[in-house]
Amino acid sequence: MTPAMPESSQPGGSPKPVHEIERVAIRFVGDSGDGMQLTGTKFTESTALAGNDLSTLPDYPAEIRAPAGTLAGVSGFQIHFSSVDIRTPADKPDVLVAFNPAALRANIDDVKPQGMVIVNRDAFTKRNLERAGYDEDPLPALRERFQLVEIPIGTLNREAVKDLGLTQRQADRSKNFFALGLMYWLYNRPTTPTEEWIAKRFPDPIREANQRVLKAGYHFGETTELFPTSFLVPPAKIEPGRYRNITGNTALAWGIVAAGVQMQRPVFLGAYPITPASDVLHELARYRQFGVKTFQAEDEIAAISAAVGASYAGLLGCCTTSGPGMLLKQEALNLAVMTELPLVVVDIQRAGPSTGLPTKTEQADLLMVLYGRSSDSPIPIVAPATPGDCFHVMLEAFRIAVKYMTPVAVLSDGYLANSAEPWRIPEVETLLRHPAQLETDPEGFAPYRRDPATLARPWAVPGTPGLEHRIGGLEKEDVTGNVSYSPVNHARMTELRALKIAGIAQDIPPAEVRGPEAGKLLVVTWGGTHGAAASAVDQSHEAGFTASHLHLRHLNPFPANLGEVLGRFERILVPELNTGQLSRLLRAEYLVAAEPLCKVSGQPFKVREIRDRIEAILA
Amino acid sequence: MSEAAVKLTKKNFESDQDVRWCPGCGDYSILANLQRVMPELGVARENVVFVSGIGCSSRFPYYMNTYGFHTIHGRAPSFASGIKMSRPELDVWVVTGDGDGLSIGGNHLLHTIRRNLNLQVLLFNNRVYGLTKGQYSPTSLEGMRTKSSPEGSMDHPVDPIAFALGAGATFVARTVDVDAKHLQHVLRRAHEHRGTAFVEILQNCPVYNDGEWEAVEDKTTRNRFALVLEQGEPLVFGDKDARRGVRIESGVPSLVDLPDGADPLEHGVAVHDEKRTAAYGFALASIAPPQFPTPVGVFRAVEKSTYEDLLTAQVERAVQERGPGELAALLHSGDTWTVAPD
Structure with a gap:
């Protein structure tokens, strides 16, 4: 000092x-x-x-x-x-x-x-x-x-x-x-x-x-x-505005409340206590005046099943859990994929496998959430970058869920959940506001008749006269939604489910590079690794080693321009708290030589750890 | 004119899908009788939701021209709970079987029953796994030989009625697939009940466990083998000239032969009361073949607050006490500070 x-x-x-x-x-x-x-x-x-x-x-x-x-x-x-x-x-x-x-x-x-x-x-x-x-x-x-x-x-x-x-x-x-x-x-x-x-x-x-x-x-x-x-320590010179202190879990809970307000549908949270996600349940249970219904279920499976039931009934269904719970939810999540219901499932990742290190952070559930369900079962994935960003990411997750009639996974982590930062309180008027549309018109109604632009099916909920219909986990016939065992239809529906999710890439912001637009090294991060990587890139730059930084909030689909951006750099470094999951995806998706910088000690990255690698690459 | 105002018939509740159970399956009779009862219940078709899990019985929603949700194995009560908590005005029915409801889904059934959500749970009990082609189920009798138990099942079976009573059910009943009159009566009673109404329906599987309930299904033997529970009536069964009664002393049932024209009460025969203690319910549940007849009817019907009423009340109270939630106020609650422009 x-x-x-x-x-x-x-x-x-x-x-x-x-x-x-x-x-x-x-x-x-x-x-x-x-x-x-x-x-x-x-x-x-x-x-x-x-x-x-x-x-x-x-x-x-x-x-x-x-x-x-x-x-x-x-x-x-x-x-x-x-x-x-x-x-x-x-x-x-x-x-x-x-x-x-x-x-x-x-x-x-x-x-x-x-x-x-x-x-x-x-x-x-x-x-x-x-x-x-x-x-x-x-x-x-x-x-x-x-x-x-x-x-x-x-x-x-x-x-x-x-x-x-x-x-x-x-x-x-x-x-x-x-x-x-x-x-x-x-x-x-x-x-x-x-x-x-x-x-x-x-x-x-x-x-x-x-x-x-x-x-x-x-x-x-x-x-x-x-x-x-x-x-x-004098006050910080940061962006002017009204500020408060906030942890990731509080911001996440408030993001859920905000989604209900902005989309004008009541929120239903199904949850089972699990570290480090329980605080979100505790926080949301205090907001009944917003019409928020929280349900502490008997287990993780019942929690998501009730939330899917709520979505089916026209509420904004949501679940918060951590890795072991996420694993238990995969089957019900698959039903939400098949029945194309809006749902947001939050996995606040912790170190594993199994019970692992329940109070320590990790980012190792990405591949499970992307691929861990039976058969081809695509879902969008978004991840907050900072504690305060947890709020905005929840609004984004619900936007995608309702607009595209799909379950969406949010990947937070133990570090973001519990750490705090000053947060500039957003003006409510600036937040995305789009009331969710329920189907009411029996004229030409079919449960799987899709919006040509989004490929979303209608959200037709019980209580609506003339729209009585049956859905379930059996393969659906295109348009009618009746049970179908037709080989051609199954191929078609598998394709439609994939196209619908892939199309979201056109509806999210393009990947933005901080620093030079092309060059020798691009550092790519996701989730709570953002802060350490951004600081490392800045400090390395000050020390004469210039790398660029790209942070991904959307992990499925990736931003539409990602492949093109990656192609502008000679080397790609991916610091992540796992043994190389995002780097593997980037390699598979874009045929680029993404290099992982892995850490699995239950602790977030230190700036120095990322800086050392950047400077070693650029030396 | 709204549909509710029009007189609905059984036909209104039949969907356009072909019913695909095996010929002779007890499910056909249950489906037909439920479709017959539905128009009498006074609920608009759009407000009815059938929720099921996986198994033969769980195809049920596809055949009802209402809202329907065919979910995943064992979890139907949880999906139904979410629907009911979200929209208490909906009339929610869970259709499950002995495997779906008591094996993989035993946990959810237990907790749904104890929370007492106002919904109907129909458990079709055929004492076998039908859809997976004939393995023993949690209600199969010990020693049952199946493909997965060639030497005989070693499981001690669970009794659905005792299970429901143990979970604190406020309504517990048993009926028989082909006894149209009794089945319809029990379905009506279940629907009338405010709270979780648990109904075990003895159902024949003609392919993998044919004749399991023959004694109570067959009209010619039903009197002798079924004990029909009626509120305020003595526990008497048997043909007219060979009536027998059930005594319950210290929770232990025993049989007594009743001479022609005898007053059962004078012979110590118990009088049925749906509102008596759970212990009485357990004593009734223990009345089972081969020593005893099979009781059918309403075992227990008591009042208790429903989960969704309590939840709705909490929301209403919060709004009343704290005012409707305002997002800006929430975001600015607690300690905040302003960073001024330079």
Whole structure:
């Protein structure tokens, strides 16, 4: 953390000098019961209100409470905030706040050299060191490598709440607020919004304890000699407008609500709890006033079956799940392909196969969603690029679903789902608005008579007089929709289903290249890899290595001009969190030598990882 | 003039598709009787939806001139649930079989029944897999020899009535494919019921399990082998001159011979009450051949709130308390800030 500017006068009444800096990344780490996600979230909210650009990376174990003090139970939350435009949670934190030796051990190697490491000194007991696998106290050795700040957070916390009559266990639960208060001081943030939130959230005496500890942390920073200065990251110069902080899952849920409003059809969400998708169900369940019907089904299959039933009945059917659930939904999805009903299925990808790493991110469901159903079963696929883009992608998915009478898959991922960014709130008037059209006219009606332009069949729903008809999973006769076993008809219908989806390529934006329109290297990305790749391309350019960047929001069909664009570059690099799925598709589709840059560690790309490959190729 | 105002007939409910079940299949009789009942139910044709899964019985929707959705194996109750939750005004019928409903789809049937959506579930029980050509089903009797069980089935069968009662069904009934009068009566009752109406229809498969229900299908033996359940009536069956009654003591049924002209109540014969406890329902369900007759009729009919009513009420309450949702207000809720132009 090099001060970007000389000392300025203090804004917060702090007696210490304030350094203005451009950006900083902080990582809070502790036991999964220490409240690290809460601490990170609250710090994020204050950062958003301070007008900084930001990006976060929550990283927590699948176990709700792993044994205390062990490496398995370490939970972390990283936030990168800045006065300039940023796109990633940062490769390496400048500041690490570690609540115990295990958390320190699991994270210390990521911290920037000479970065600040704040530890809870009280947690460095012989027992905790053993649990973390340390033979000796690691702190002395760290003093050389980092700015080590040792604070007896546990003791100071107990001291602050000692007269409240709490049990020791209750008292200890407040200690994350000490660290939060300290960080508020260190980065010149007001404590008031968090104090107000605590007042609403906790009953006495826990409320009193948390508020006191928050302030104790703040005042500790102010008075201790451990911190000679505090820091200020000025508001970011980003596109003007009204902003809010948003995570991918919240944006996704709001996108579903918005689709219902903009298409003037009620929304039906069928879902079964699964990490990391459950938050979308939780969020949507709060919006009954929008006419949103959420249904927690008995399993993944019932969830999608009910959603297909809803679409059949004229609602906007939707499902949210993750990989293992997506797999279970494929048969019902195939029925929606055969019956040509509008439906949006969201797969918030996580690392697999099988249960895999439920809380860790990956982008490895692309081929399953594209090809994982029996027989020829094409569906459109769209993927959000950023947390805020999850909102817009849902509107796009519903647009395609209804216009083309087809199920659509949305591929989000665990990283996008949980990470947050400032989001420019769109003006509702600027959002796509097109009321869904239901068929009502019995004159000339046939269930599979297609719109010549889109090849969509009519959306004829029960309750409409004169349109009574039967549909199902058996092959349909062209136009009439009656059951047909005719070989010629089956070939024709297979072709029509494929043509309908392929035709969507004419109805989506062309692929756009950022950087030179032709040249030596094109970096192609999809989904949550966007931020790291865009930053890598920019940083490489500044370092004298110029590559171009193309990000795909539509993965099936691809934009109509994609083949032509790819052909303008000598080499194509595809960074993706799998073992080469998009690169394989590009090779198959366009006969180009797309090279994958694969990462399957459950973590998003670091900018450096992509940059290194770009620069190696261009060197 | 709307169609509802016109007097509909059976013909109105027949679709233009050729019916393709095997000759002699019990499904023909069920189809004909349902088509006969439909015009009496007072529901406009466009508001009726038949939903099915996979199996012989699941071809049913194609033959009804209403809305129909032939879905995937075992999941019909879930598709039907989605339809009913979305559009509570629709009259939704699920047609399933012993394999579709109790094997692959047992889970969905269980949960649909316990949620008590207001729909009818007709489970055609022929105790065999017909469409896949003759394997044993979850209701097949132990020891049944089929292509997949040449040495005899080792499965202990599930009883559809006890299953439905166990799932908390508010309406449970059993009827017989070829007993037109009784079948129509039970279908009417099922439709009248608000909540999930579960109906087991004993159905003959002439190809793979012929004669499974012969004793209750055959008019000449029906009296002796079927115990017709009637509300407020004693549990009596048998030919006129050889009446027998069923006692239920501590949940255990037993038979008693009734002398000519005797009052069954004086002989301790139980009186049927659809609204009695589930335990009584289970006791009735345990009345089965070979020791006992086969009870047919309504086992249980009680009132409970339906899922779609509760869901609709939540939506209405949310609108009342919070006002109709406004997208702009949602997007601007919570903490926001403005970035001014430079």
